[in-house]
Amino acid sequence: MDETKTETRGVRDADREAEREAALRLPEAEVRRLHWSGGAAAGGFDYDASAEPIEVRTDEGELLGTMFSLGYLRAGDDGQVGGPERPVTFCYNGGPGSSSVPVNFGGMGPVTIETAGTQALGMHPGTHDNPHTLLVDTDLVFLDALGTGWSRVAPGVKASRVWGVDGDADAFARAIVAWLDAHDRWASPVYLFGESYGTVRNAVLMRLLSERGVDLAGVTMLSALFDFVQTQPTSDLYHIGMLPTFAACAQWFDKAGVGVGEDEWFDEAVEFAQGDYAHALLLGDELPEREITRVARRYARLTSLPAEFVRERNLRVELDDFRRELLRADGLVCGRLDMRFSSPSPQALQRSTDAFAGEDAADAAVESAMLAAFRAHVRSTLGYRGPANYLLSNFEKVGGSWDWRHAQPGMDQTPIVNVCADIAQTLRVNPTMRLLVLGGRYDAATTWWNVRHDVAALHLAPSERERVEFRRYGCGHMAYIDAPTLKAMASDLHEFYARR
CATH class of the missing domain: 3.40.50.1820 (Alpha/Beta hydrolase fold, catalytic domain)
Incomplete structure (x- = not known):
């Protein structure tokens, strides 16, 4: 009796596996001129x-x-x-x-x-x-x-x-x-x-x-x-690479670079990012106070973020911070995949970094x-x-x-x-x-x-x-x-x- 039940169960399992394989099997090719x-x-x-x-x-x-x-x-x-x-x-x-x-x-x-x-x-x-x-x-x-x-x-x-x-x-x-x-x-x-x-x-x-x-x-x-x-916020290369993109985004929303050509503005941000800014990141807390102030002000001019906001983050602004801050006064956040897109800010309780990265206006559009x-x-x-x-x-x-x-x-x-x-x-x-x-x-x-x-x-x-x-x-x-x-x-x- 037990052997019969086991055999029956085995047949059912095999049938279910066959059904699963059939469900996954794709139809043959279709070609149209x-x-x-x-x-x-x-x-x-x-x-x-x-x-x-x-x-x-x-x-x-x-x-x-x-x-x-x-x-x-x-x-x-x-x-x-x-x-x-x-x-x-x-x-x-x-x-x-x-x-x-x-x-x-x-x-x-x-x-x-x-x-x-x-x-x-x-x-x-x-x-x-x-x-x-x-x-x-x-x-x-x-x-x-x-x-x-x-x-x-x-x-x-x-x-x-x-x-x-x-x-x-x-x-x-x-x-x-x-x-x-x-x-x-x-x-x-x-x-x-x-x-x-x-x-x-x-x-x-x-x-x-x-x-x-x-x-x-x-x-x-x-x-x-x-x-x-370079995707790690602890990497200096992450922050160097983000800065020109932040500058481009700020210009798109008329927060910075008004009247300057888009490529000219981006190239200016690149020059600063891989020059004075990269040097400042490399020195860390050994950077003199006057240099911290100068770099923060230049960063602020390119991105429209307040200089004090930049200083508080030791010149290292992460993407999520920028997305939330740039259009905060308008009740919006800008996109990640395409920063020209924007959407209403998430609720205050919605603080998940993964969810914020995945909820992208460019994707949804x-x-x-x-x-x-x-x-x-x-x-x-x-x-x-x-x-x-x-x-x-x-x-x-x-x-x-x-x-x-x-x-x-x-x-x-x-x-x-x-x-x-x-x-x-x-x-x-x-x-x-x-x-x-x-x-x-x-x-x-x-x-x-x-x-x-x-x-x-x-x-x-x-x-x-x-x-x-x-x-x-x-x-x-x-x-x-x-x-x-x-x-x-x-x-x-x-x-x-x-x-x-």
């Missing part, structure tokens, strides 16, 4: 849009997970796609825990939403052919990291194997190789395009792909951060609109019916479980992520690969000064340094939601791809 007519200069063209699952397997064939991809392949004059001369770019956001919807429907894909500057969008803002899509220059494959979107870790596989700096990059490398193989694109120039944490992924991934026989033609880093020690556009496009246009729940952002679960350890090439593992060595090594072993670093003045999540410093601290050889380009815009973290920036980015990216 579409037409783009978004840019008069480029003219219209046909393209194939493909919603497609990619199996991520180990060298031994073990299934680690299934990664959802949304690909756009431009058709030639003969109607065919995938010619060997046609580049292909793999694109993604970061988080960790973010799907690729923002970088796709926000600006790089062939279909995009209507934006409204720094104003929040309605639930259905409308879509149109994107005149600035990267599809003009390269085929595009948008990948959702495992644990985001419809991408799922395989049943029985511990998420810790792919939710970490090195495991994540390994999973993406395997997915990219699988896609190139399935689409017979080994002869095509291969590029990477990553935003935010996607730039950390880029740094490790470009090295892994190189080691596995996939030499990249180029890598685009949007809103980048490579050395995470656009992400739900992007998700609605994506779901409508994939289902109605492509006929792809994925699971009901699409995880636009799964940061709490994925990011909260992230393994931040990283084995730097030629170095020991470090407790704080630094992927600069990965970049340097790849530039060294791949003498034709080029790097394009893009960012904005109003991004307080990955500040512009810090990424410039990251690359400068690599001390690259001249032949390597000349293959790294920088472009700074008047935008925040999600550069693609800013119409003037998107237009400028499209021009810069067109030049980047034309020089291959």
Whole structure:
């Protein structure tokens, strides 16, 4: 009797596991031939849009997970796609825990939403052919990291194997190789395009792909951060990098720099930040009193914060303090991802640093609109019916479980992520690969000064340094939601791809 019960229970458990696997299994690929007519200069063209699952397997064939991809392949004059001369770019956001919807429907894909500057969008803002899509220059494959979107870790596989700096990059490398193989694109120039944490992924991934026989033609880093020690408020580099961004924000709200050009004002703040201000931070409490007063006054002039407020914090103003203080008289707080956005101040009891960082006006303004556009496009246009729940952002679960350890090439593992060595090594072993670093003045999540410093601290050889380009815009973290920036980015990216 007991044996029968045990056997019955085992059958039920097996049935439940089979049902779970079936629920996680993505439908087969759906492909539709579409037409783009978004840019008069480029003219219209046909393209194939493909919603497609990619199996991520180990060298031994073990299934680690299934990664959802949304690909756009431009058709030639003969109607065919995938010619060997046609580049292909793999694109993604970061988080960790973010799907690729923002970088796709926000600006790089062939279909995009209507934006409204720094104003929040309605639930259905409308879509149109994107005149600035990267599809003009390269085929595009948008990948959702495992644990985001419809991408799922395989049943029985511990998420810790792919939710970490090195495991994540390994999973993406395997997915990219699988896609190139399935689409017979080994002869095509291969590029990477990553935003935010996607730039950390880029740094490790470009090295892994190189080691596995996939030499990249180029890598685009949007809103980048490579050395995470600079995110620590105890680091002088944190405060140096924040100051120019604070100054830009203060000018945007007409609190400082009135009548001065935006770039001129930002550059003045950079000069002070890496000069007198950096020197003052280095000296700490050994800085003479008269110098403390002078530096605090200059800081105050650039950021509009009271000089005494700056002095009380020993010249070290943290981001949360600035966000709460700048617009306090108006009952507002400014954004983090894009400091031009603002929202009503939280209640006095809501003091959680994590919650304040996560409740960002820039996110709230656009992400739900992007998700609605994506779901409508994939289902109605492509006929792809994925699971009901699409995880636009799964940061709490994925990011909260992230393994931040990283084995730097030629170095020991470090407790704080630094992927600069990965970049340097790849530039060294791949003498034709080029790097394009893009960012904005109003991004307080990955500040512009810090990424410039990251690359400068690599001390690259001249032949390597000349293959790294920088472009700074008047935008925040999600550069693609800013119409003037998107237009400028499209021009810069067109030049980047034309020089291959």
